[in-house]
Amino acid sequence: xxxNDLFLRACRREPTERTPIxxxxxxxxxxxxxxxxxxxxxxxxxCKTPELAVEVTLQPVDLVGVDxxxxxxxxxxxxxxxxxxxxxxxxxxxxxHNPVRTLSDVKALxxxxxxxxxxxxxxxxxxLRQELKDKVPLIGFAGAPFTLASYMxxxxxxxxxxxxxxxxxxxxxxxxxxxxxxxxxVVEYLKxxxxxxxxxxxxxxxxxxxxxxxxxxxYVLPHTARLIEEVSGLGVPVxxxxxxxxxxxxxVKSAGGDVIGLDWRIDIAKAAEAVGPEFAIxxxxxxxxxxxxxxxxxxxxxxxxEAVGTRPGHIFNLGHGIHKETDPDHARALVRAVHEHSSRIxxxxxx
Amino acid sequence: xxxNDLFLRACRREPTERTPIxxxxxxxxxxxxxxxxxxxxxxxxxCKTPELAVEVTLQPVDLVGVDxxxxxxxxxxxxxxxxxxxxxxxxxxxxxHNPVRTLSDVKALxxxxxxxxxxxxxxxxxxLRQELKDKVPLIGFAGAPFTLASYMxxxxxxxxxxxxxxxxxxxxxxxxxxxxxxxxxVVEYLKxxxxxxxxxxxxxxxxxxxxxxxxxxxYVLPHTARLIEEVSGLGVPVxxxxxxxxxxxxxVKSAGGDVIGLDWRIDIAKAAEAVGPEFAIxxxxxxxxxxxxxxxxxxxxxxxxEAVGTRPGHIFNLGHGIHKETDPDHARALVRAVHEHSSRIxxxxxx
Numbered sequence: 001x002x003x004n005d006l007f008l009r010a011c012r013r014e015p016t017e018r019t020p021i022x023x024x025x026x027x028x029x030x031x032x033x034x035x036x037x038x039x040x041x042x043x044x045x046x047c048k049t050p051e052l053a054v055e056v057t058l059q060p061v062d063l064v065g066v067d068x069x070x071x072x073x074x075x076x077x078x079x080x081x082x083x084x085x086x087x088x089x090x091x092x093x094x095x096x097h098n099p100v101r102t103l104s105d106v107k108a109l110x111x112x113x114x115x116x117x118x119x120x121x122x123x124x125x126x127x128l129r130q131e132l133k134d135k136v137p138l139i140g141f142a143g144a145p146f147t148l149a150s151y152m153x154x155x156x157x158x159x160x161x162x163x164x165x166x167x168x169x170x171x172x173x174x175x176x177x178x179x180x181x182x183x184x185x186v187v188e189y190l191k192x193x194x195x196x197x198x199x200x201x202x203x204x205x206x207x208x209x210x211x212x213x214x215x216x217x218x219y220v221l222p223h224t225a226r227l228i229e230e231v232s233g234l235g236v237p238v239x240x241x242x243x244x245x246x247x248x249x250x251x252v253k254s255a256g257g258d259v260i261g262l263d264w265r266i267d268i269a270k271a272a273e274a275v276g277p278e279f280a281i282x283x284x285x286x287x288x289x290x291x292x293x294x295x296x297x298x299x300x301x302x303x304x305x306e307a308v309g310t311r312p313g314h315i316f317n318l319g320h321g322i323h324k325e326t327d328p329d330h331a332r333a334l335v336r337a338v339h340e341h342s343s344r345i346x347x348x349x350x351x
Numbered sequence: 352x353x354x355n356d357l358f359l360r361a362c363r364r365e366p367t368e369r370t371p372i373x374x375x376x377x378x379x380x381x382x383x384x385x386x387x388x389x390x391x392x393x394x395x396x397x398c399k400t401p402e403l404a405v406e407v408t409l410q411p412v413d414l415v416g417v418d419x420x421x422x423x424x425x426x427x428x429x430x431x432x433x434x435x436x437x438x439x440x441x442x443x444x445x446x447x448h449n450p451v452r453t454l455s456d457v458k459a460l461x462x463x464x465x466x467x468x469x470x471x472x473x474x475x476x477x478x479l480r481q482e483l484k485d486k487v488p489l490i491g492f493a494g495a496p497f498t499l500a501s502y503m504x505x506x507x508x509x510x511x512x513x514x515x516x517x518x519x520x521x522x523x524x525x526x527x528x529x530x531x532x533x534x535x536x537v538v539e540y541l542k543x544x545x546x547x548x549x550x551x552x553x554x555x556x557x558x559x560x561x562x563x564x565x566x567x568x569x570y571v572l573p574h575t576a577r578l579i580e581e582v583s584g585l586g587v588p589v590x591x592x593x594x595x596x597x598x599x600x601x602x603v604k605s606a607g608g609d610v611i612g613l614d615w616r617i618d619i620a621k622a623a624e625a626v627g628p629e630f631a632i633x634x635x636x637x638x639x640x641x642x643x644x645x646x647x648x649x650x651x652x653x654x655x656x657e658a659v660g661t662r663p664g665h666i667f668n669l670g671h672g673i674h675k676e677t678d679p680d681h682a683r684a685l686v687r688a689v690h691e692h693s694s695r696i697x698x699x700x701x702x
Contacts, residue, residue, distance in 0.1 A: 160639065160674060161639060162639065162642055162674070162676065165637075165639045165640075165642060165643075166642045166643070169640070169642070169643035169644065169647045170643065170644055170647075209616065211637075212615045212616065212636075212637045212670075213616070213617065213618045214618070214651075214654065215637070244595070244616070245616070246597075246598035247597035247598040247616045247617040248616065248617065248618070264563045265560065265562075265563065265564070265595070265596070265598045265599065266564065266598040266599065267564045267565070267599070284563075285563075286516075286562075286563045286566070288511065288512060288513065288516045289516075289520075291513055291516060291517045291520070292516075292517070292520035292521065293520065293521055296520045296521075300565075303565065319563075323511060323513070325513065
């Protein structure tokens with residue numbers, strides 16, 4: 001089979017004979033093959049063992065048929081090198097034992113050295129490029145500064161962001177200093193990934209949708225924009241995904257990138273219009289759609305593809321990560337439906 | 352002090368000499384006076400004892416200075432009369448012991464009789480109108496059909512809506528039957544509230560933001576639109592609040608109402624433009640702003656009021672319920688800031 005570069009061509013808004021598809025969190029617990037490995041290894045251990053990270057990264061390429069691989073890793077990995085004590089406690093998600101709450105906490109942080117502290121990520125990327133050389137492109141990724149800062153401040157998951165927003169409003173100097181050192185870390189981390197062989201990078205701002213547009217503009221956007229600017233022009237497309245921010249796409253797109261990632265809360269035709277023709281778009285099927293019968297999945301995939309039409313630069317994806325209880329057969333059905341229906345729309349046979 | 356009808360005039364888009372403000376969940380745990388009562392009584396007991404519901408409803412009017420009272424109650428109360436076994440388990444939120452999962456489960460439900468099953472709500476409303484007659488208007492409310500259905504199906508709180516969306520997509524007949532009986536219940540419940548004396552009603556679609564626009568349009572909108580149509584024209588304004596749906600305000604407004612409630616994820620000037628001049632708007636400060644220093648609260652309130660300008664029909668509110676850890680002094684500071692700054696903008700002294 002010939003190398004499938006549909007994903008990269010779509011990122012560059014070049015014509016494609018069909019629409020490429022990958023799924024956020026596609027290397028994950030919905031697959032029995034993933035769970036088999038996860039059962040024998042800790043989550044951080046999997047991230048830090050290139051052979052294991054490589055194996056689970058490849059699983060959905062081979063078994064689900066997606067058009068791109070995305071490195072198996074966690075957005076919080078670079079925090080260890082910054083000086084944070086990170087743990088994935090059983091059933092609790094990430095815990096940071098020394099959360100950042102004051103200016104002096106911020107001043108104690110350092111820019112993580114991507115090779116010294118996260119060299120295992122670069123090793124996995126190098127192996128993956130070998131393994132994938134006849135298959136599909138490899139996507140690297142990082143958390144956006146806001147999302148990483150929110151974890152550092154809260155010390156874990158939250159729904160209220162009391163400490164995070166309090167620091168932002170009460171100590172803007174500490175806030176911006178934290179965003180600076182985090183941005184510097186992410187810039188170095190993504191540059192190293194690109195150097196190791198990542199062919200595109202996605203910036204995940206998973207929690208930015210908890211901010212108002214004015215706070216996003218004042219406290220976050222300048223940092224995200226600097227991040228994206230510094231990793232743009234290195235020869236690989238940058239995907240800017242701001243989750244639950246569909247009501248402020250005008251601001252999101254001003255942060256830059258080649259591709260704007262979309263959650264499922266917006267009609268994709270309206271989103272395409274809002275971001276304009278200078279960006280490719282990625283998205284945006286509700287991940288829970290995969291719990292519907294296959295014929296509903298097919299109908300919804302077709303409707304989404306029809307709404308996009310022949311616009312250059314569409315990468316099909318879910319609007320958020322695939323849910324761990326998803327039936328893998330339904331994920332495969334979605335890939336098949338997207339391939340078949342988009343081939344008809346885009347007017348040429350699938351490559 | 353003269354009766355303060357600013358809120359009702361703003362609902363009707365009549366000129367007001369200043370902007371009225373109330374806060375979602377204003378009768379709540381952030382107030383020591385509320386906690387003192389809550390400590391001695393169960394949550395459902397408070398809802399079902401008119402004297403207690405009245406007391407906590409009045410607290411923020413007297414102690415925070417808001418321009419409207421909203422009945423203390425829970426959106427799930429009408430579910431008991433439909434045949435659901437509701438409990439507020441300690442620290443867990445609502446639990447429904449007999450969740451709805453099949454068409455036959457749906458068929459076993461009945462339309463709740465608002466007087467027989469929730470007469471205590473109407474009693475509280477009648478007492479409140481007496482107590483409030485020299486003060487401010489009283490708002491009644493109900494959950495929207497989708498939000499109520501999601502609790503009935505899931506049996507409690509969720510973040511994934513697997514069962515809810517699965518029923519919607521797998522058994523549309525059961526889904527629509529459930530939405531029908533729920534809509535009928537809410538119509539009767541709100542009519543009874545209005546008859547008892549509620550001077551406005553708010554429909555809370557708290558969880559509708561987990562739907563894509565196309566699913567909202569297909570599975571929810573027809574029911575919400577019927578609900579709002581049936582309670583409109585009864586002489587009181589209807590507030591349509593669809594939480595986390597700022598990226599689909601075009602659909603939300605097509606469900607109707609006199610006032611469109613806004614969460615904090617959208618610039619209010621853009622939202623005002625999106626809903627158009629035929630609707631009043633309510634919102635939309637990030638509730639967590641109350642954790643900021645008072646001068647930041649004042650600045651953000653002023654910015655929001657400036658963005659609205661002299662548009663007729665603005666009710667100031669938070670974009671979601673006030674958080675339980677909020678300092679009541681900060682809530683008072685917000686009320687004061689809104690009153691003072693809006694008096695300047697709207698060009699007359701406060702009444």
